[in-house]
Amino acid sequence: MFEDTASALFGVEGLQVTGVEAAPDGGIEVWVATDCAAARTCPECGTVSDRVHETVVTRPRDVRRAGDAVDLRWVKLRRKCANGECPRKTFTEWVPDLPPRCRITARLREQAAGEVAGRGITPAEAARHAGISWPTAHEAFAAAADPVLDQDPAPVAYLGIDEHRRGRARFAVDEQTGEYTVLADQWHTCFFDLDGQQGLLGQVEGRTADDAAYWLAGATPAWQDAVQVVCIDLCSIYASAVRRMLPRAILTVDLFHVVQLAVKAVGDVRRRVVRARYGRRGRSGDPEYGIKGLLVRNLEHLTGAQFEKIITTLDRDRYGQEIAAAWIGKEKLRDVLNLRARITGSVPCQRQVRDRLFAFYDWCAQHDDIPELVTLARTVSRWEDELTAAVITGVTNATSESLNRLAKLEARLAYGFRNPRNQRRRVRIACTRGYRRRSRTATTRQAQSVTGQKLHPG
Numbered sequence: 152m153f154e155d156t157a158s159a160l161f162g163v164e165g166l167q168v169t170g171v172e173a174a175p176d177g178g179i180e181v182w183v184a185t186d187c188a189a190a191r192t193c194p195e196c197g198t199v200s201d202r203v204h205e206t207v208v209t210r211p212r213d214v215r216r217a218g219d220a221v222d223l224r225w226v227k228l229r230r231k232c233a234n235g236e237c238p239r240k241t242f243t244e245w246v247p248d249l250p251p252r253c254r255i256t257a258r259l260r261e262q263a264a265g266e267v268a269g270r271g272i273t274p275a276e277a278a279r280h281a282g283i284s285w286p287t288a289h290e291a292f293a294a295a296a297d298p299v300l301d302q303d304p305a306p307v308a309y310l311g312i313d314e315h316r317r318g319r320a321r322f323a324v325d326e327q328t329g330e331y332t333v334l335a336d337q338w339h340t341c342f343f344d345l346d347g348q349q350g351l352l353g354q355v356e357g358r359t360a361d362d363a364a365y366w367l368a369g370a371t372p373a374w375q376d377a378v379q380v381v382c383i384d385l386c387s388i389y390a391s392a393v394r395r396m397l398p399r400a401i402l403t404v405d406l407f408h409v410v411q412l413a414v415k416a417v418g419d420v421r422r423r424v425v426r427a428r429y430g431r432r433g434r435s436g437d438p439e440y441g442i443k444g445l446l447v448r449n450l451e452h453l454t455g456a457q458f459e460k461i462i463t464t465l466d467r468d469r470y471g472q473e474i475a476a477a478w479i480g481k482e483k484l485r486d487v488l489n490l491r492a493r494i495t496g497s498v499p500c501q502r503q504v505r506d507r508l509f510a511f512y513d514w515c516a517q518h519d520d521i522p523e524l525v526t527l528a529r530t531v532s533r534w535e536d537e538l539t540a541a542v543i544t545g546v547t548n549a550t551s552e553s554l555n556r557l558a559k560l561e562a563r564l565a566y567g568f569r570n571p572r573n574q575r576r577r578v579r580i581a582c583t584r585g586y587r588r589r590s591r592t593a594t595t596r597q598a599q600s601v602t603g604q605k606l607h608p609g
């Protein structure tokens with residue numbers, strides 16, 4: 152409770168405002184005195200002392216007032232300890248917001264930390280705004296972020312695993328043995344909550360099966376059991392880690408990457424055929440070049456005229472027909488993926504998926520003179536179980552891809568990170584920001600007096 156309105160407005164518990172002056176630079180000078188019973192207690196022996204040794208004026212940094220600098224002048228007393236046997240002869244007053252030897256108010260630290268965690272600006276920018284140094288802003292942020300990040304993630308039903316290129320690798324060479332040790336790996340393996348809103352669950356350095364398994368092994372058995380589906384890119388390394396650590400979970404592949412493979416196969420065929428036909432790479436003016444953008448589009452998104460253009464272009468000769476075969480192969484693979492409940496409205500059964508997969512394989516077998524189609528069919532058959540599971544469950548890695556974008560943005564804002572631990576902390580905070588915002592319980596505000604005076608006189 153504050154004694155007067157000015158102190159209540161200033162709002163640091165234990166400090167009483169004694170005067171406010173306009174500073175020459177446009178800010179304000181706030182003079183305060185200590186108004187706190189605990190400040191009279193010796194920190195060493197706990198004796199309450201009223202014997203004043205001297206008066207000192209300190210100038211701790213404080214938050215700005217509407218953008219203007221606040222020059223805080225705290226007139227505090229150095230007291231003599233009343234206990235004659237106390238090893239501490241004198242002590243200065245302190246309040247919880249400004250502990251002994253602290254030159255920055257706790258609320259200024261909190262503000263800097265909150266700006267980095269909540270608004271996504273860099274510690275350097277937060278430090279500049281608060282008028283403190285980078286290390287101070289960084290330490291405040293780390294102190295606020297680490298307890299949040301150290302909490303074990305809540306159970307997730309759908310887990311996503313993806314790699315993220317964190318920056319250039321750094322090595323150290325042992326001069327005696329000539330051996331290299333990795334100081335910072337080029338890659339981070341990231342774990343995502345695909346179903347709920349926890350965002351990025353955690354990261355480990357490196358992208359080997361052991362790296363991924365290491366993180367999964369750190370989870371509690373209950374957490375591991377709760378994972379029903381794990382979605383990965385077409386990456387056999389993570390598949391082996393998941394099979395080792397979460398044997399009961401259903402493994403699925405991200406369907407976007409499957410389509411991407413098929414689209415790439417069509418492009419490869421087109422480029423090879425055009426080179427065979429013209430003896431050079433394709434260029435504007437070639438009929439095949441004119442439809443290259445249409446070939447990567449989904450069939451159902453083509454207009455009638457666009458579809459007609461593809462058919463007339465590719466139907467001219469055997470070169471065109473080769474491209475057409477690859478294009479139809481891509482659409483046959485997409486037919487499999489289009490069985491997803493998101494598109495049809497009902498969950499497909501395994502039989503339906505296998506039937507359409509068979510039609511795709513059959514098409515590829517009929518055109519086994521196109522090596523790109525054969526490679527595509529081989530890759531798909533290697534991931535057949537995971538692909539089928541992905542179509543049935545409808546789980547995609549879209550969340551992790553979108554959060555990867557945030558991770559990249561964070562690295563750009565920082566102009567790259569030298570310290571991988573800092574990077575993980577900043578990225579993780581950025582990728583869980585939405586979750587923290589949503590989970591913050593709405594606090595009910597009630598009109599309450601802070602000065603002990605009536606709010607509405609009369």
Ligand SMILES: [Zn+2]
Binds near residue numbers: 238239
């Ligand atoms: Zn004492």
